[in-house]
Amino acid sequence: MNGLNPNAASQAAGALESGYNFAYLDEQTKRMIRRGLLKAVAVPGYQVPFGGREMPLPYGWGTGGMQLSAAILGADDVLKVIDQGADDTTNAVSIRRFFARTAGVATTTRTPEATVIQTRHRIPETPLHGEQILVFQVPIPEPLRFIEPSETETRTMHALGDYGVMHVKLYEDIATFGHIATSYAYPVTVDERYVMDPSPIPKFDNPKLHMSPALMLFGAGREKRLYAVPPFTEVVSLDFADHPFAVQRWEENCAFCGSHDSYLDELIVDDAGSKRFVCSDTDYCMQRREPFEPQQEVGQ
Template sequence: MTEYNFAYLDEQTKRMIRRAILKGLAIPGYQVPFASREMPMPYGWGTGGVQVSAAVLTPSDTFKVIDQGADDTTNAVSIRTFFQRTAGVATTTATSDATVIQTRHRIPEEPLHEGQILVYQVPIPEPLRFLEPRESETRKMHSLEEYGLMHVKLYEDISRHGHIATSYAYPVKVEGRYVMDPSPIPKFDNAKLGDMAAIQLFGAGREQRIYALPPYTQVVSLDFEDHPFEASKADHLCGMCGANDSYLDELIIDDLGGRMFVCSDTDYCEARQAAGHKGKDAA
């Protein structure tokens, strides 16, 4: 604790990030540039999320980190330990007990409540980047609300596959204005983005962008009248807890093509198992 400033970052950096967060909240879905710092982990490991978390954490917070829904993967464990050491915050794996949740690529299954903050790690914040590589151009497209190219991309999906095949990082429109990349969450989670009670903050470290969704913001997944948006998941029950409403990971369990489906949200699955729910693969 004494070796570092509270929550690792120096105060001037935190002020800069905090100012960006406030502008992000005032302009939902707009990507605010910020002076991203080198963090003691490589870009791509959640440096954007870590910097946002460092700027919002207080000593009285309870912190949870999930990586693809799991509390126990390397990325989640190391970031949780990082803030345990540098900010002295309490940590938890229970979604409802956490006040700040940093996430990579999932939204918890359990609905979040007011007073919670969800911090996303974002690799590529610009939804138009793979369609137009020049930042100067994408910035102009956002300023002119010129999002036709994104609809062309979704249309090409339909012409090639018969349906919109984009299954993660599915683009959304925020409050009828900015098209936003919700980070690579499965499109199953897109339905939870809008009207959420918690504050959602997005940090992209390498790309140096912060954006935000205030609570109860209108978020609409882009689609077509004849091809409406569909939040899809594997059509199975969780093998461990039997849940039919949670997003599932597919696991290969032997060399003979055997597989099972389990909840990607470990806390949700464990809580259900503790409550006596049992799937077909549970021991």
């Protein structure tokens, strides 16, 4: 839109809002969030409380991620927003539009061109590089929450590194089902210290957190917590020597691009319940199908 990045497809839906500060939040609030982010980067995996604001979108719909994005966006950033891996799911469209309207930043659907990627439930298949920041929307930031409902208790457990219950829970899964029965929001240890909830990404995406060149930021708006995984940080999924961590694999290939390595969504295509599998990461799928074609503008 403003021609800062000619490769980035811009899609200003509606005019730029004039009544609000750049990227909606006032500068004091952004500064407060950035201070929190600095702390989060300095203590990888530690949940930093922050004075989360009410956003004009409902809690649970990405307000945490949006506040972090608002705090880090600059005028020359190129923003990509995905939900379930896709750029064109309604909530991704809505959030991308929000920043196009309030910040006037260029937006893109192409992973390699984005400088800031806000995501819900996925990490893009295309490997990220060091000039990129991935912002996760987090519903429940506390990995111990479903074992211990009290925040006072869980903060103490983190302080003491008291994570035995977590392994007991995983062990009970194995004893009962023969497998660890956690398939998403699979807990990880960050930098050999804090156990962290990677947000509800499928465990398929967990290995992408490890030694990632891109900065990973996590924002939970309702719970008013933010945390981070700095570039090139060790992120290890919890497991046991005799039950090593493993990711999901499909016997099928993507019906569109034929990929056998990406995370596949299952679609039921007729009344008889026939199934097809397609890439959840729509941009990755598109890139494999049209590697040389210039990108079309979304929403045209």
